[in-house]
Amino acid sequence: MNANFYSLGAAEEVTGSKHVLEIDGQSYLIDCGAFQGSRAEAEQKNRNFGIAEDRIEGVILTHGHLDHCGLLPLLTKRGYEGNVYATPASRDIASLIMMDSANIQARDAKYLKSQAQKKGQKFDWTPLYTEQDAIKAVSQTIGVSYNRPMMIGDGVNLEFHDAGHILGSAIAHIKVKKGGEELNIFATGDLGRKGKPIIRNPAIPATPPDYIILESTYGNRRHDSTDDAIKKLADMARYTVEKKGKILIPAFAIERTQELVYYFHLLVDEGIIPEVPIFVDSPMATNATTIFQVHPECYNQEIKDAFVKHHKNPFGFNSLHFTTSVQESKALNDHPGPLIIISADGMCEAGRIQHHLIHNIQDPNTTIMIVGFMAENTLGRRIRNREKEVRIHGDLYKVNARVEDINAFSAHADYFETLEWLQALDTSRLKGIFLVHGERKAQTHLKKYLEENGYPNVEIIKYGKTYEL
16 A cells, blocks of 8 residues: 655645645545635635646545635636535535635625726736535535544545534544555544533544644644633623723634624623623624534534523523624624624634724724634734734724733644643554644644654644655
8 A cells, every 4th residue: 555645735834724645646635725814825825726636536624614625616616526525514614614705705806806997907816716616516515424434435434523623523534444454544624622612522533543634723822721711701891891892803703603602691691791782793603603503413412401401592692693784784883882793704814804993993992802813924913913003905003902812712722632632542553643734833842742742753744745654
């Protein structure tokens, strides 16, 4: 058996996950994500795929975030006719994410064209893909439930285990059995954390792996405790009520939004904070919450009991409002405080959050709450770094708002939690760990930390370099 691994995205960086497992000349693509960062860099990386479509035997999708599924429509647009394998929940979420991405690109093209015409400039930018391309990608996606092994190629078997990251997220266990040889590879996608609300803990597959393709987003950071984070959340809500201000929370429409709503629900329910109007200003988040309700197979026991036994919806309460139209979204800018707005995009690179920032970032009574990872060269990273001025839609704005960073809500395992997950596995056959999806400092720290704790064969994957298995 001849087996190799190489990466075409999220090598020494976060976002744009595209990894290739090659078995006897057959290539299996693990994730097909869009790169998020500066417009010029994203444009260059997203259009240059790195592998011919006709060389791909099958695509394995670990979960539905844009940086893992966002280029699937481009892949099918360019002629890929094979299967995409994902859990049923990931299929639904990826459909939502890809359609939203197609819409954003269409709006961007319209806006950029009008701006170019005003300046008398030539405009020739076209979106990566359209809604029709996204629909085609979804039509090629096959739902594979957790713990249901499936043959996806000659001697190649796929089994998904819950990654505990977002709804439907999966650790892909790829078993290759040829000519009396057996190889077991785990691709974690994005690895989640224990004790999170709504979804289950990351699974511990029983089979000993030979290789692990391991994410490293928080390879040099520890998360705050959830109790401390909830206290901080309550303090911010009370401060906002006192100042009659606003809290702006850039959050991905899936998982983080539902989790924040759940925590605010608990705080109001227990009388810790007064009822503050909360607006989820993201059509995608509204639709994603509906998807949550139809995938109870992904819930932890507490949420399952709330729905099934008590018929209670933990994602909705009196002070919560979902906005759908652009008019409703614009009206929030004139809405008096106190007010909490949860809006996508999570890295502030697109979507309605940018408009709320334009109207509120210069107000000292506004709090911008950072609750997730902000990639390099994104607006979210510049705000998190507390830069004095940031550019939004071409104009400069002073950052007079308070910026608060709560990393306990991250859906990624930190370096300690990653080690804890590894130690729970049977690693008696482990030959190597490949670190992907992390910035260089994080990966360097995680490699050293794992080596100090008994894992000697840890590689930081280089873009395009082939690693023999």
